[in-house]
Amino acid sequence: xxxxxxxxxxxxxxxxxxxxxxxxxxxxxxxxxxxxxxxxxxxxxxxxxxxxxxxxxxxxxxxxxxxxxxxxxxxxxxxxxxxxxxxxxxxxxxxxxxxxxxxxxxxxxxxxxxxxxxxxxxxxxxxxxxxxxxxxxxxxxxxxxxxxxxxxxxxxxxxxxxxxxxxxxxxxxxxxxxx
Numbered sequence: 001x002x003x004x005x006x007x008x009x010x011x012x013x014x015x016x017x018x019x020x021x022x023x024x025x026x027x028x029x030x031x032x033x034x035x036x037x038x039x040x041x042x043x044x045x046x047x048x049x050x051x052x053x054x055x056x057x058x059x060x061x062x063x064x065x066x067x068x069x070x071x072x073x074x075x076x077x078x079x080x081x082x083x084x085x086x087x088x089x090x091x092x093x094x095x096x097x098x099x100x101x102x103x104x105x106x107x108x109x110x111x112x113x114x115x116x117x118x119x120x121x122x123x124x125x126x127x128x129x130x131x132x133x134x135x136x137x138x139x140x141x142x143x144x145x146x147x148x149x150x151x152x153x154x155x156x157x158x159x160x161x162x163x164x165x166x167x168x169x170x171x172x173x174x175x176x177x178x179x
Contacts, residue, residue: 003042003103004112010093011116011125042102052095059095065106066132074128106136111146118150118176119159127177134179143179151176 002021009017025033034040047055064071078087098109110133117126133143162171 004108006042007097007104007109007112008116010098011113011120042100044096044100044102047096047100056091056095059091059093059099062099062106063090063094066110066135067128068131068135107133107138107142110136110138111142114143114146115150118147119154121172121174123174123177130177130179140179147176147178 001024005017005020005024008020039045063075067074075087075090078090081087098113101109104112110129113129114126114133117129130143130147133146134140158170160169160171162169162173164173
């Protein structure tokens, strides 16, 4: 669960991840928490000591696996968005966070991203990650099940399809992307 929250920071924002992890810590039995000096099961701390080229290459391989034949085009669009920082941020996030599969596999990582994207109503990114889950090895049935479950959870929390004229609200402006 902690690893899913860390990876969700890629699409949900680090402040929400910090708050979620602190809330989870408050209710987790102490024997299930990592000791401050111990190595995390993710071994992510060792990544800090590795050559950054190695970590970035791992991220590039993961990126290419998720985005498949359109991976170069997507990165190129990010590089040409008006600031190189967007592509740099993506390379760092994929290298240091998303490509670490010590706990969550590539398909499971995709499921976390799908779960984080659906409530944000960001269909372009959701479409990429629905397809990316398939590219990572998930079945269409698995991806559909994750998508449908997340939508049901969002609806139970009060999200709904918004009227086109609504100035704001908590929900979706259009149809939610599907596999």
